[in-house]
Amino acid sequence: MTATVNSPSNSERSDADAFAWVRTWGASPQAPDNSVTSVEPFENATLRQVVRVSGGGRRIRVRISNEYGTAPLTIGAARVAIADSDGAIQSGSDRPVTFSGRLTTTVPAGAPILSDPIDLPTPALSRLTISLYVPERVDTCTCHGTFHALGWIIPGDATALASLPTDAVPLPAQALITAVEVRPDTPAEAIAVIGDSRVDGIGSTPGTDRRWTDLLAERLAARGGQPRCVVNQGIGGNRMLADGIGTAALARFDRDVLTTPGLGHVVIAVGNDLVFSFAPHTEETAGFLAMFPGAPVTVDDIIAAHLQLAARARAHGAKAHAATIAPYGGTDMYSPEGDKAREQVNSWIRTSGAFDGVLDFDAVWRDPADPARIRGDLHMGDYLHGNDAGYAALAESIDLPLFD
Numbered sequence: 001m002t003a004t005v006n007s008p009s010n011s012e013r014s015d016a017d018a019f020a021w022v023r024t025w026g027a028s029p030q031a032p033d034n035s036v037t038s039v040e041p042f043e044n045a046t047l048r049q050v051v052r053v054s055g056g057g058r059r060i061r062v063r064i065s066n067e068y069g070t071a072p073l074t075i076g077a078a079r080v081a082i083a084d085s086d087g088a089i090q091s092g093s094d095r096p097v098t099f100s101g102r103l104t105t106t107v108p109a110g111a112p113i114l115s116d117p118i119d120l121p122t123p124a125l126s127r128l129t130i131s132l133y134v135p136e137r138v139d140t141c142t143c144h145g146t147f148h149a150l151g152w153i154i155p156g157d158a159t160a161l162a163s164l165p166t167d168a169v170p171l172p173a174q175a176l177i178t179a180v181e182v183r184p185d186t187p188a189e190a191i192a193v194i195g196d197s198r199v200d201g202i203g204s205t206p207g208t209d210r211r212w213t214d215l216l217a218e219r220l221a222a223r224g225g226q227p228r229c230v231v232n233q234g235i236g237g238n239r240m241l242a243d244g245i246g247t248a249a250l251a252r253f254d255r256d257v258l259t260t261p262g263l264g265h266v267v268i269a270v271g272n273d274l275v276f277s278f279a280p281h282t283e284e285t286a287g288f289l290a291m292f293p294g295a296p297v298t299v300d301d302i303i304a305a306h307l308q309l310a311a312r313a314r315a316h317g318a319k320a321h322a323a324t325i326a327p328y329g330g331t332d333m334y335s336p337e338g339d340k341a342r343e344q345v346n347s348w349i350r351t352s353g354a355f356d357g358v359l360d361f362d363a364v365w366r367d368p369a370d371p372a373r374i375r376g377d378l379h380m381g382d383y384l385h386g387n388d389a390g391y392a393a394l395a396e397s398i399d400l401p402l403f404d
Helices: 008-015 212-223 249-258 272-277 283-289 299-315 336-351 361-365 388-397
Strands: 022-026 045-052 057-065 073-075 077-082 105-107 112-114 118-122 127-134 150-155 177-183 189-195 228-234 263-269 319-323 357-359 370-374
Touching: 022 057, 022 189, 045 177, 057 077, 057 127, 073 127, 077 118, 105 112, 127 177, 189 249, 212 228, 212 388, 228 263, 249 263, 249 299, 263 299, 272 299, 272 336, 299 319, 299 336, 361 388
Parallel strands: 022 228, 189 228, 189 263, 263 319, 319 357
Antiparallel strands: 022 177, 045 127, 045 150, 057 112, 057 118, 057 177, 073 105, 077 127
């Protein structure tokens, strides 16, 4: 017999006087189909991961995904706690996680599951430790490729351990956890950002929350007023119109953005379609471009895709914002034709009036001496992705009243 901790009726009664749920952290689920999004098969193991929420609340709940799993996923135990600065569990904050009142659950292949509400007052910008014990073998693990949250795999049921044991091994990707939601003390809204590797923060220091979305959350929290949560739904290598690394943005938009509890704003920041469509086919680029099949796209195609995402966001009552596409000169993907197309799309984003706000990331990153390239002090050395200073510059450039 499985123990019951909280009945749904108790949870519903205690939620009745609270404000609506708002998503405070997210990671777009991906199939483990390449070396970027891969966790080796495991069983009888605990996955312990640390994520930083953007906005806080009096209660939380966790979303776990088996959407790309090929068999049912059994969770044998789960716990959540607030993490200290060194990653250890803060004394007195450890809580069991239940599902429909039970300490264990099985998630069907292809489905997500949402935990019961957990009484855990969680301040904005807190780090949470989420531990999942998986007793049965998992061959296909729903993941998120770029590893910006800290995570480890530990033999056996280690959910109750206050600190990491010596046999903990780093996880190569985020695994199973795709969202954290909060019940705030005052009305709050979520800003969902759909994007590619520059949104997902490739080039920033892993485990330090230095992506521009993380830094935007810090600026919003410091400003005060109505809370705004920032939810990063970037996937490295993602495109708008066709699958490649991750499902295409147009196809995953409903799942990753429009179903976001508390959604108030959407930011569109996907620039790879033009980069890959106009990239020169050489020995150096052939292997990489093979990961991105499909016909090349045009400027008009990209404009139409932006308009579709904006219309779908507004149909759900959210404001729609767009980011201009930053330079990429100096990379193997660069071509003058691609750069011209980028400039045409950017000009349209700035002047069309199609959006409630524009985040002009191209203007922030471009080198005045060579506008086709990122300033040397703002990229990670690959002329494509930011470093910590580059992402900080993007975050600082954003006009916060856009999200009022």
